[in-house]
Amino acid sequence: MKKTVLILLLVLAALPAGAFMLLNGRDAVSLGGEWNYIPDPMDTGLYKYQMTILKPSKRYFADRHFYEDMTKLVEYDFDKSPTLQVPGDWNSQSEKLYYYEGSVWYRRKVDFCPEPGKRWFLYFGAASYRSIVGLNNEILGTHKGGFTPFWYEVTDVLKEGSNSLVVNVNNARGASEVPALNYDWWNYGGIIRDVLLVSVPQVFISDFHVSFDGKQIMVTVWLDGGSGSVTVEIPELGLKRTSCHFERSREICHTEPSSVISSAVEKSTRCISFRFKASPERWSPDNPKLYDIKIPCGEDSVSDRVGFRTIRVEGEQILLNDKPVFLKGIALHDETIGANPGRCRNAEDVKALLEAARELGCNFLRLAHYPHSEQMVRMAEEMGFMLWEEIPCYWNIDWNSEETYANAENQLLEMIGRDYNRAATIIWSVANETPRKPERMAFLGKLIARTRAEDPTRLVSAAMEKKFVEKTHAVVDDELIELTDLISFNQYTGWYDGTPAFCDTVSWSIPRGKPVVISEFGGGALYGNHGSASDMFTEEYMEILYRENLKMLSGLPALCGMSPWILKDFRSPKRTLVGIQDEFNRKGLIDEQGRRKKAFYVMKEFYASRK
Numbered sequence: 108m109k110k111t112v113l114i115l116l117l118v119l120a121a122l123p124a125g126a127f128m129l130l131n132g133r134d135a136v137s138l139g140g141e142w143n144y145i146p147d148p149m150d151t152g153l154y155k156y157q158m159t160i161l162k163p164s165k166r167y168f169a170d171r172h173f174y175e176d177m178t179k180l181v182e183y184d185f186d187k188s189p190t191l192q193v194p195g196d197w198n199s200q201s202e203k204l205y206y207y208e209g210s211v212w213y214r215r216k217v218d219f220c221p222e223p224g225k226r227w228f229l230y231f232g233a234a235s236y237r238s239i240v241g242l243n244n245e246i247l248g249t250h251k252g253g254f255t256p257f258w259y260e261v262t263d264v265l266k267e268g269s270n271s272l273v274v275n276v277n278n279a280r281g282a283s284e285v286p287a288l289n290y291d292w293w294n295y296g297g298i299i300r301d302v303l304l305v306s307v308p309q310v311f312i313s314d315f316h317v318s319f320d321g322k323q324i325m326v327t328v329w330l331d332g333g334s335g336s337v338t339v340e341i342p343e344l345g346l347k348r349t350s351c352h353f354e355r356s357r358e359i360c361h362t363e364p365s366s367v368i369s370s371a372v373e374k375s376t377r378c379i380s381f382r383f384k385a386s387p388e389r390w391s392p393d394n395p396k397l398y399d400i401k402i403p404c405g406e407d408s409v410s411d412r413v414g415f416r417t418i419r420v421e422g423e424q425i426l427l428n429d430k431p432v433f434l435k436g437i438a439l440h441d442e443t444i445g446a447n448p449g450r451c452r453n454a455e456d457v458k459a460l461l462e463a464a465r466e467l468g469c470n471f472l473r474l475a476h477y478p479h480s481e482q483m484v485r486m487a488e489e490m491g492f493m494l495w496e497e498i499p500c501y502w503n504i505d506w507n508s509e510e511t512y513a514n515a516e517n518q519l520l521e522m523i524g525r526d527y528n529r530a531a532t533i534i535w536s537v538a539n540e541t542p543r544k545p546e547r548m549a550f551l552g553k554l555i556a557r558t559r560a561e562d563p564t565r566l567v568s569a570a571m572e573k574k575f576v577e578k579t580h581a582v583v584d585d586e587l588i589e590l591t592d593l594i595s596f597n598q599y600t601g602w603y604d605g606t607p608a609f610c611d612t613v614s615w616s617i618p619r620g621k622p623v624v625i626s627e628f629g630g631g632a633l634y635g636n637h638g639s640a641s642d643m644f645t646e647e648y649m650e651i652l653y654r655e656n657l658k659m660l661s662g663l664p665a666l667c668g669m670s671p672w673i674l675k676d677f678r679s680p681k682r683t684l685v686g687i688q689d690e691f692n693r694k695g696l697i698d699e700q701g702r703r704k705k706a707f708y709v710m711k712e713f714y715a716s717r718k
C-alpha cells in the first residue's frame with residue numbers, strides 16, 4: 108500500500124504542471140535503438156539484503172544498479188548483457204521473455220553536450236506497466252500505467268560526455284492495478300514507445316489546447332518558467348495574434364481592442380486564451396483537412412497540424428459538423444501485423460493496420476482497450492478516421508480503492524492531455540464490460556465527471572453489456588447510460604450466445620433518446636479453416652455470423668455505428684485451443700499475418716452499402 112502512495116506522489120511531483128505536450132515542433136533526440144537489459148524476476152536491484160519490503164531506496168538503488176565503477180563485488184554487467192530494441196516490447200523480441208511478467212533493467216548510454224540557456228527533458232512515450240527512471244545514479248521518478256507518456260526534467264542531472272540512463276520496467280499484473288489481473292490481450296512489457304531527449308529554452312510553452320465550436324477557434328497556451336508574450340498563428344486562415352507580455356502574478360491582461368480576437372490571461376495566470384472568429388474547412392473522414400498552427404513565445408516555438416470539426420449528439424443522432432454521421436468502425440489492439448506480432452514500433456506498423464481498416468471501408472476506429480500510440484492517433488487523423496479512445500478499466504478492477512481510482516484518473520488525464528488537439532478523437536471511453544454494482548457506478552461516475560471537466564468538447568462513453576431476460580429477449584439497461592452520451596454495448600449473438608441463426612429470433616429492449624453504437628460483436632475463425640457453416644472456427648461460420656448479426660443490428664432503432672471485434676487476430680494467453688487458437692484470439696477479420704478472412708468481405712460490402 109505504502110509503496111503505491113509513494114509512487115503516485117512522485118509521479119505528480121515530477122510532471123511539470125499542465126505540461127502534456129512537450130514535443131510538437133521541438134528539438135528532440137531519439138534515444139531509440141539497442142539498449143542493454145537484465146531481467147530481474149526477484150527484483151534484486153530494489154531490495155536490500157534480507158529486506159522483505161520492496162522499496163526503491165535511492166541509496167541502494169544506486170549502489171546496485173547505477174554505479175558502474177563499483178570496486179566491490181558486482182554481480183551484473185550491463186555492457187555484457189544482451190540488448191532489446193527500444194521502442195519495443197520484450198515478449199516478441201526474446202523467446203525467453205515471451206511469457207515474462209516482472210522486472211527488467213534497461214541501460215542506455217547517452218552522449219550529451221550542454222547548450223547554455225537550455226532546459227532538457229527526458230520523454231517516454233510509454234513504458235509498460237510501471238517504471239523507475241534513473242540518470243547518473245539519481246532517481247528521476249516513477250510512473251504507473253503502460254500506455255501514456257511521462258517525462259522528467261533532467262537539466263541539472265545531465266553531464267557533459269557520457270551519461271548512464273537506467274530504467275526499471277515491471278509488467279507484473281496486480282489486483283488493484285488498471286487493468287487488473289485478468290484481461291484478454293497479451294501483457295506486453297517494456298519501453299514500448301519512443302524515448303526522446305527534448306530541449307526547450309528557459310521559458311517555454313508547456314501546453315496548448317486548440318478547439319473549435321463551429322464559429323470560433325479557441326487556443327489556450329500555458330507557459331512554464333517565467334513570463335513572455337505569446338503569438339498564435341494559423342497562416343492558411345490568415346490568423347495571427349500576439350498577446351501582451353503576461354506573467355504569473357497578473358490576473359487580467361487586455362490586448363488592444365479587436366472585433367475578431369480577444370485575449371485575456373485566465374485566472375490561473377499560467378495560461379492565456381485566444382479566440383478567433385473563423386470558418387475553416389471542416390475536418391471530416393471525407394476531407395481530413397489539417398492546418399498548420401505556430402505558437403512562438405520568446406525563444407520558444409511550438410507547431411502542430413490541427414483539424415477543426417464539431418461533434419455532438421442530438422437526440423438519437425451523432426452530428427459531425429452538424430450533419431448526422433454513421434460510424435463505420437472496427438476495433439483494434441495496438442499490435443503489429445506479421446508472423447511474430449508485438450506492440451507497434453514505427454510508422455510502417457501503424458500504417459499496415461490503418462490501411463487494412465481503410466480497405467474495409469471504415470471511417471471510425473475503436474482503439475481498444477487502452478491508449479494507443481500518438482503515432483497511431485496522428486496517422487489515423489491524417490487518413491480521416493474518427494477515433495474512440497479508451498483507458499483500461501476493463502472487466503473487474505478494484506472499485507473500492509482510492510489508489511486504483513487515482514491511477515485510472517491519471518491514465519485518463521494523460522491520454523486526454525496527449526490527444527486534446529486531435530480532431531480525429533471524438534469519443535473518450537472510460538471502461539469496457541465492467542460488472543454492474545454500486546461501487547463501480549461511483550468510480551465510473553467520478554471518472555466521467557472528470558472527463559467532462561477536462562474536455563467538454565467531446566463525447567463520453569463506455570462499452571457496456573446486454574443481458575438476456577428471457578431466452579430470446581435482450582435488454583440493455585445499464586445505469587451508466589444515464590451518464591454517457593452514447594448507448595454503446597458489446598454483444599456476441601451467434602458466438603457466446605447461440606448460433607448465428609439465433610440472431611433472427613432475438614428481440615431487443617434498448618432505452619430511447621440517445622445514439623446506439625455497437626462497440627463489439629463478432630466471432631472467431633482460423634484463417635484457411637474451411638468447412639461447414641455450422642462448425643465454429645471455420646471461416647464459413649464466421650461469415651454467416653457476420654451476415655446474421657448485420658441483419659439483426661440494422662433493425663435496431665437509433666443505430667449510429669458499430670465497431671466489430673476485431674480487425675486482426677491478436678495474441679492472448681487466454682486462448683489456448685491447440686491447432687486453432689494457439690494463443691491468438693481468432694476474432695480478427697484478418698489473421699495475424701494480414702490475410703483476409705471471408706467475414707472481412709461481408710463487413711466491407713456492408714459498409715460500402717451504408718451512407
Ligand code: GCB
Pocket residue numbers: 291476539540597627672692694
Ligand atoms: C469482449 C472483450 C474483448 C474480448 C472479446 C472476446 O467482450 O471486450 O476484450 O477480446 O470480448 O473475444 O471475447
